Amino acid sequence: MKMEINPLLMSLMCMSICVSLVSSVRFDELFQPSWASDHVVFEGEVLKLKLDSYSGSGFESKSKYLFGRTTVQIKLVQGDSAGTVTAFYMSSDGPKHHEFDFEFLGNTTGEPYSVQTNVYVNGVGNREERLSLWFDPSQDFHAYSILWNQHQVVFMVDQTPIRVFSNKEHKGVAYPKDQPMGVYSSIWNADDWATQGGRVKTNWAHAPFVASYKGFEIDGCDCPVTTTAVENAVKCSSTGERKYWWDEPMMSELSLHQSHQLMWVRANHMIYDYCTDVSRFPVFPVECDHRR
Template sequence: MAVSVSVFLGFFLGLVFVGLVSSAKFDQLFQASWANDHLVYEGELLKLKLDHYSGAGFSSKSRYMFGKVTIQIKLVEGDSAGTVTAFYMSSDGPNHNEFDFEFLGNTTGEPYTIQTNIYVNGVGNREQRLNLWFDPTKEFHSYSLFWNQRHVLFLVDDTPIRVHPNMENKGLPFPKDQPMGVYSSIWNADDWATQGGRVKTDWSHAPFIATYTGFEIDACEVPASVAATESAKNCSSSGVKRYWWDEPTLAELNVHQSHQLKWVKARHMTYDYCTDTARFPVMPLECVHHRH
């Protein structure tokens, strides 16, 4: 009985202290950010359209500090070469933090590539790429970003594909003091997206459509009027205030998740900036310290 009460109290405190727990309604959480005429609403589904004239994008109405953001996406079917569909979190300004999913289209029959990247204090160049173990154009799949003071996780159907740990004890900055908005967009990037730009967008296949559903944000909402330092403090557990993302069990990957991540890296990863000696003759410091 004690366990049940503890679980209930934890859940209740989460509801009380998190500004916005979750929702599956697009318009409760998000709004069009550009090319509103290229967003198509079909009941619970949202479609972003890319054609000769424009791509499209949307953004969250609020900013968040720590928690989990999930969107279910069905990517562009058929020949999607040259297109990029992105789902990411970002703060504002030149020294911004950013966590990126970028889905790089390809010619018919070739696998989609996921590129992830992380910016800390305005510095990125931390790209990893992998091919998925399913066809992301046939069904909806969940893509999530989980963020606490210990690490940032990228998840596909709750399988971790990347972890970026807090290594401040090694003198490396960690993104923990800037609230972030949530964004998604589709655009033409045939100068680099498919096979390094060798394969261009075939506009005869336009419009290219990415379809979305299942919008969930279980995170600490930060009012625009609150300073970044205050929001970091307000969204961290202290005293009686306990946030679910600060639970000790979420401080690091569990054994099963560690095995999943190793499987993804061994079977599906096609590029890792940590091993690109042409770009980085000296291995980046976080790669030296972090061997996940």
């Protein structure tokens, strides 16, 4: 019987030889409020972002990173959260930026949450996927992760992959690998589109809407703002004795077990996939070839 090695276990084994690793459960070691700090509340190990009729709120990482993995545990807004969006994402700067998005779309009471993911490369997005979750994300904390290396971007929920954006440069598809990215989260009002296409508006009588966070982790190559793109590329590549766990061959694709998990998620929980939307894309994007 062939034994499969869990990538998470492999990453732990690699820590003794990896460099520039960052991992913490304390918010202030890695992050800081980015706007509306009066709507950011600390309660022990839990951070809460609030949205009311005056303002939403957000936080950002103190550094930017080129490759690695970031994870945060989130308990989403309880009750009637229609019109609200809670986002967890990575992004670089400028009009040609790269971005990886988790967007949790609010619901009316009794209706399920949905999560939308998107990938921007060189400022171009339009790669939305939307799915339902197999649990109520407002009742407890769940871990949401983004893994990023030279070969793939993997969105994970409680270590289960829900989306993979693979490097298809050999097919002429641009891949995000040259811009350090910060880690961000925010909550804001998006009732023009978030719930049932904007038909259900935010009920401010239920404000404040609160998203709770804990378990902050970033395990990546730290890129100071003073370093150039070339310097970052050299620093964040596995060369010589410097080895990053995300560059290990086994991290270049999903394991067999993870592939089966992804297939299950897509078969049972997929709501929308841009790769099958012929009204938007009469000619399918090149990266969607494998799904036709």
